[in-house]
Every structure is written in structure tokens, then in C-alpha cells.
Amino acid sequence: MKPDWESIRRAIIDGKPAVLVDNRREFEADLVYPAELANSEVVNFMLSMKGLLCLTIDLEQALKRGFFPLPSKGGETNFLIPVDYEETFTGITAEERALTARKIAEGLEVEHFRYPGHLHLLGGVGLNWRRGHTESSLELMEILGFKRYALIVEILNGEGDSHDHDYVLKFAKEHDLPVLTTDDVWREFVRRKQLVSVYANARLPTRYGEFRIISFENELDFKEHVAIVKEPYSEVPLVRIHSKCLTGDTLASLKCDCGSQLSNVLRMIAQEGGILLYMDQEGRGIGLKEKIKAYELQDKGLDTVQANEALGHKGDERTYEAAFQMLRALGVSKVRLITNNPTKARALEELGIEVVEMIPAPGEVTEHNRPYLRIKAEKLGHKLPFEV
Numbered sequence: 001m002k003p004d005w006e007s008i009r010r011a012i013i014d015g016k017p018a019v020l021v022d023n024r025r026e027f028e029a030d031l032v033y034p035a036e037l038a039n040s041e042v043v044n045f046m047l048s049m050k051g052l053l054c055l056t057i058d059l060e061q062a063l064k065r066g067f068f069p070l071p072s073k074g075g076e077t078n079f080l081i082p083v084d085y086e087e088t089f090t091g092i093t094a095e096e097r098a099l100t101a102r103k104i105a106e107g108l109e110v111e112h113f114r115y116p117g118h119l120h121l122l123g124g125v126g127l128n129w130r131r132g133h134t135e136s137s138l139e140l141m142e143i144l145g146f147k148r149y150a151l152i153v154e155i156l157n158g159e160g161d162s163h164d165h166d167y168v169l170k171f172a173k174e175h176d177l178p179v180l181t182t183d184d185v186w187r188e189f190v191r192r193k194q195l196v197s198v199y200a201n202a203r204l205p206t207r208y209g210e211f212r213i214i215s216f217e218n219e220l221d222f223k224e225h226v227a228i229v230k231e232p233y234s235e236v237p238l239v240r241i242h243s244k245c246l247t248g249d250t251l252a253s254l255k256c257d258c259g260s261q262l263s264n265v266l267r268m269i270a271q272e273g274g275i276l277l278y279m280d281q282e283g284r285g286i287g288l289k290e291k292i293k294a295y296e297l298q299d300k301g302l303d304t305v306q307a308n309e310a311l312g313h314k315g316d317e318r319t320y321e322a323a324f325q326m327l328r329a330l331g332v333s334k335v336r337l338i339t340n341n342p343t344k345a346r347a348l349e350e351l352g353i354e355v356v357e358m359i360p361a362p363g364e365v366t367e368h369n370r371p372y373l374r375i376k377a378e379k380l381g382h383k384l385p386f387e388v
């Protein structure tokens with residue numbers, strides 16, 4: 001579900017920082033507040049969280065204005081020299097830190113600050129490059145209509161731990177603070193910023209018919225996905241999102257149904273027009289090396305999901321943001337999706353592409369892939385158009 005951005009914005013203007021939960025990093029949570037609105041009350045409240053109060057700023061912007069990185073070793077956090085605004089006394093009080101934050105958000109150059117000072121600065125490199133609290137806080141500011149500068153501080157519990165989700169939720173409730181996750185911010189980022197564009201578009205005659213193949217400039221997940229397109233297609237085109245399977249697609253493996261699905265779907269699209277997105281997501285996103293390792297475990301009796309999990313992966317690690325942006329780059333906003341996998345349809349819908357219809361993706365059932373297909377239906381929610 002999408003957060004209610006307008007009510008979050010109103011809460012913030014009311015003086016309530018947002019609780020931003022990093023659901024990919026063990027629920028570590030930060031309070032986030034627009035630097036441009038910083039005041040002593042909010043800063044004082046944020047300081048009581050016991051984490052490190054920092055101001056986040058786009059790294060490029062910070063460097064351009066003369067703020068400079070601290071020497072670093074090992075860490076992946078972009079700390080810049082901490083500063084105090086020139087007209088502060090010591091710079092340590094809540095009021096003075098708020099003033100320093102507002103002055104940075106006003107766009108002042110480094111000349112107007114003393115350093116080292118008391119407000120820590122974190123440089124953000126863009127959410128597509130790094131999915132941390134720093135980058136998420138900057139994107140959140142933009143989504144909410146504030147300048148891209150935020151005050152952030154980790155919430156530590158009574159024992160000083162930063163990964164206590166229950167504590168955070170209880171705290172948020174007590175203080176009536178809006179709560180959202182870094183995934184919420186990521187999805188809204190994907191909806192708002194188009195980072196995939198058509199790079200090349202060439203003729204591709206195949207055994208199934210004459211297609212075009214389209215490659216993309218992709219600054220979203222930086223992978224090499226392609227589209228195979230048969231024109232003309234209808235206003236609500238047939239679309240297939242097919243994840244790469246070297247063994248099935250190329251080597252004619254019978255362990256899965258990928259190869260037969262691919263050829264059947266290319267035939268369907270050749271006939272009626274449509275788009276096949278060929279996604280560089282081998283092994284449901286775990287990569288080829290790991291998929292073969294998972295096959296090793298399946299040879300020993302684990303099923304396809306257990307094998308993934310035994311290797312420390314999720315049963316399915318794919319996401320569909322890049323597919324969504326590829327469709328948008330092609331001007332498609334409604335699809336008839338060829339799939340047996342409702343997760344794909346849900347992912348597109350959530351990002352804003354209407355799935356008008358889900359058309360079964362026909363694959364061949366063999367003695368080798370029957371147990372695999374059964375597990376996909378049982379554990380991964382696949383709706384198979386045939387008995388297995």
C-alpha cells in the first residue's frame with residue numbers, strides 16, 4: 001500500500017518527524033525531518049533518540065559548495081566535515097544546531113561555517129546507487145515537497161539497540177509520528193524518476209517471425225535487460241516478463257518450464273503483436289552461479305525453494321521495477337500479462353501499470369519438471385493452467 005504522503009507532510013509541518021524504517025536492514029529506524037524547518041524543539045526531541053544527529057545533503061551539491069569529506073577507512077557512509085554556522089556561539093545547543101541546519105538548507109557556501117563543528121553531515125549519492133537511510137531521507141524530502149536536506153537520527157531503545165522494531169512502533173504510536181519504510185520511498189522513487197531509456201532498436205528476424213530488439217540505458221538496476229517487440233501491437237498489448245534461464249532458455253534443460261514458455265510466448269507475440277521483456281534475473285534473481293549450487297542441493301533432495309533458502313536466499317529475489325520502467329520507456333501503461341505468477345502482476349499494479357488481464361503462460365510439463373512446477377504452485381503462488 002502507498003503511504004499517504006499528504007498526511008505525512010501535514011504531520012511534519014506540525015512538528016512531528018517521520019519514522020523511516022529500513023526494512024532491508026533489520027528494521028533499523030531513523031527519525032527524519034526537513035532541515036529547512038528545523039527548530040530547537042524538534043532538534044531537542046531528535047537528540048533524545050540517542051543516535052547520531054546528522055544532516056543529509058546530496059554529496060555532489062555538498063562538494064560543489066565546498067564542504068569536504070572526512071578521511072574514511074572501511075566505512076561506506078559518506079561523512080563530511082561537521083560544521084557550525086558562523087553566527088552560533090558553540091554550535092552544540094538544539095537551537096544552534098537547528099540554525100546550522102537551516103543555513104545549510106538555504107544553500108550557504110562553506111565559508112559561512114566553522115569546522116569541525118557540531119552538526120554531522122552525510123552525503124547522499126542517489127537512491128539508485130545506494131539504498132541507505134541517507135539517500136532515502138533525501139528522496140523522502142523531495143516526495144514531500146521539501147528541499148533535499150534532512151535531519152536524521154537513529155532511534156535506539158532502552159538498552160541502546162537500534163534494531164528493535166517493536167520499540168520503534170510503540171514509540172511512534174505514543175508520539176503520534178508517521179511511520180514509513182525505505183521500501184515505500186524506493187517505490188515512490190521508481191514511480192517518479194525514469195532511469196531507464198531506450199538505447200538502441202534493431203531488426204531481429206527469428207524462427208518465430210520478425211521482431212525488433214531494444215536495449216536500454218539503465219541507471220535503475222544497471223543490468224542488461226532487453227525487449228523483444230513485435231509491431232504493431234494493440235493499445236493494451238500482450239506483454240511477457242521473462243526472467244533469464246540459461247539452462248532452460250538456451251540449453252534446452254527439462255528441469256524447468258522456462259524454455260518451452262519462452263518459445264510458446266514468442267510464438268503468441270509473433271502472431272498477435274506485443275512485447276517480451278527478457279530480464280537479466282537468472283535463477284529468480286540469485287544469479288547463475290548460485291542457481292547451479294541450488295541445483296546441486298536439489299540433486300540431494302531439497303526442493304527449489306528449500307535450496308534457495310539453504311543458500312541464504314529468498315525463494316524468489318526478483319523485483320519488477322526495471323520491467324516497469326522499461327514498459328514506461330516504451331509508452332505502455334496497460335498490459336495483458338502472460339504469466340502464471342500473480343506476483344508479477346501485483347508488482348506492476350503497485351507501481352502503476354494496469355494489468356487488464358493475466359493470460360496463462362503455457363509451458364511443457366515433463367517428468368523432470370513436474371515436482372518443480374508443483375512446488376512453484378504450492379510455495380510461490382503460481383496458478384498453473386494445467387494439472388501437475
Ligand SMILES: Nc1nc2c(ncn2[C@@H]2O[C@H](COP(=O)(O)OP(=O)(O)OP(=O)(O)O)[C@@H](O)[C@H]2O)c(=O)[nH]1
Binds near residue numbers: 242
Ligand atoms: N533459484 C532457482 N531458479 C530457478 C530454478 N529453476 C528455474 N529458475 C529460474 O526461475 C525463473 C523463471 O522465470 P519466469 O518463467 O520468468 O518466471 P516464473 O516465476 O516462472 O513466472 P511465469 O513463468 O511468468 O508464470 C528464471 O530466472 C529461472 O532461471 C531453480 O530451481 N532455482
Ligand SMILES: [Mg+2]
Binds near residue numbers: 028030133154
Ligand atoms: Mg542509519
Ligand SMILES: [Mg+2]
Binds near residue numbers: 257258
Ligand atoms: Mg516460468
Ligand SMILES: [Zn+2]
Binds near residue numbers: 247248249258
Ligand atoms: Zn528455467
